[in-house]
Amino acid sequence: MKDNPIIALAGNPNTGKSTLFNALTGLNQHTGNWPGKTVTNAIGKFEYQGRTYTLVDLPGTYSLMANTIEEEIARDYLCTENPDAVVIVTDATCLERNLNLVLQIMAITDKVIVCVNLIDEAKRKGIHLDLAKLADLLGVPVIGTVANTGAGLDNLKSTIALMVAGEISTKPRKIISANPQETDDNHDQIVSAIMATAEEISHQVITVTHPDPHQFDRKIDRILTSRIFGIPIMLTLLGLVFWITIVGANYPSTLLQEGFSWLEGQLFDFFVWIGVPDSIRDLLILGVYRTVAWVVSVMLPPMSIFFPLFTLLEDLGYLPRIAFNLDSFFKKACAHGKQALTMCMGFGCNAAGVTACRIIDSPRERLIAIITNNFVPCNGRFPTLIALATIFIVPTVKYSSIAAAGVILAAIILAVAITLGVSFILSKTILKGLPSAFILEMPPYRKPQVGRIIIRSIFDRTLFVLGRAVMVAMPAGLIIWILANTNISGQSLLAYGAQFLDPFARLLGLDGYILIAFILGLPANEIVIPIVIMSYMAEGTLIELASLTELWELLVQNGWTWLTALCTMLFSLNHWPCGTTLWTIKKETLSWKWTWISLITPTVVGIVLCLIVAQGSRLLGLI
């Protein structure tokens, strides 16, 4: 008997496979990539009766015939790694389609356990399954589970243990030459044969007592994708998510800032006490610490509100409907409908949006989605947009949160328009090609699992993104500090840089300090406004002004007009991706060329837009 048996987890997408994986392994898991591929690979461990089992989560696939990278990975793993057992997760509400994969895997290995998940949902919909008969017809153990509540998991674990111990003998139903390794020649007949068997089996085990089991889903779909309400509902929902994020992040942000500033005092005293030289102390505390503290306190609260809300929409099953609603626009731009989803993700964080582009399997359309992801403003850029919108574009302070939300919504619509326009240009120039097929499964709406949402959004998204941001903010703080505090003939290097950039920046409606702030803000967009403030106040460190009125006064004293604010907002929307996103693009595309293109494309768009707006306004005598 092996010490550490390996169990592979296979299944169709949207069957609750990852819920089951999480339910079995808990936090005892780590995710990475399949070697040389940008497909997520999750491995976890669970214990049962004193023995540790390793669980390998294979990519969710409909088949193993190697039509996609995911299918290739799953097939190769099953064929070459020879796991001690394969658990195939199926969806009780649409078993027939799921049996395709089951029958294909049973052609490769005998050590199969079929897990029929979501049996509660099936029951609610009036779909009843005879699991004993299914086990009999398939010739392998069948376990019914509800991964959300944990029902059936013990049974599943004990079956796994028995199979690993060799105490279960299976007689899987084999379809001649259904082995996906040998099916290249007569694919059609084989698939047809498998499907016919799947149909036959499911007819024998399923009784439907409800006249239309999916009636409820169709009713909701008819509203959410309706010709009249579909897009307004979508905009309202997204607007609501942004509004909750803006309002909700305010207070915890202040609290974190206070906490960090208290800790700064303590650190300062401690450094004095242990006798660190003044220059190093200031470099570390005023440079590195303050930059990191700023990034964390500005980024963490909105992300920990936005990501759970976004994951909630994802869990409910709403995201495929967004893609469904928006696909025609993306089709006109010769891009992929699923780009709508990666774009939405970009609102939270562009790095997360770029990673999400993995769901697009055509390389051409995936690159378009990656390159254009940066056009939607992330949480790091929202504070800049909101602050400038509030103090310059919206003249009255009353209802400012709603007015600011309106300006933000306009910015978002502009961002989406630019995304579509640039996608179109890219697909007509450097990424030429016809749109690939768009196949989108629209799974049933599901009751969200709050605990899972929080764990997934906090660990997988928020902390992941924050970790990377902190890693880039630390060296950035160091460099900014040195630039702002190294004086040559009475002027800091930062001021020299600003003077140098000033003539060009003025053409764009900005000034030298704003442009240098964007450049120094490469590590994280959050620090752009603080650098501007810091430069204007000729203070060598990041500071935060107590109120927006003070910020307004400071900016006006330094020559800002509404045009400066507008151009700064435009440039914030359209400039190079932040360091974290660039790093992610490099990792996702495995290419410097596309990383550079992702950097240059939005920058050129930003320069052109600002140039037109600034020079146009001046020519028209608007200012």
Add this chain to the structure above:
Amino acid sequence: MIQRSVNLNRLPVNGIGLIRQIAADEMLRRRLLDLGMTANTPIKVVMKSPAGDPTAYLIRGTVIALRSDDAAKIIVDII
């Protein structure tokens, strides 16, 4: 009963067809087959998106959205 064959994208909402053949390139054909779109399988038009394209279809208990260009490659017999 005389059966009439049409391209799937021509089927009206709530219309049902029996899949006769898929005249798409190999890659797309395989992917559609893997979703259960084999010959003689009933497929139902569930709904259209706000712009009229793509359209969602019910096939073997699951809802799959396809663009009209792709759906046109699936020939069905109206029933």
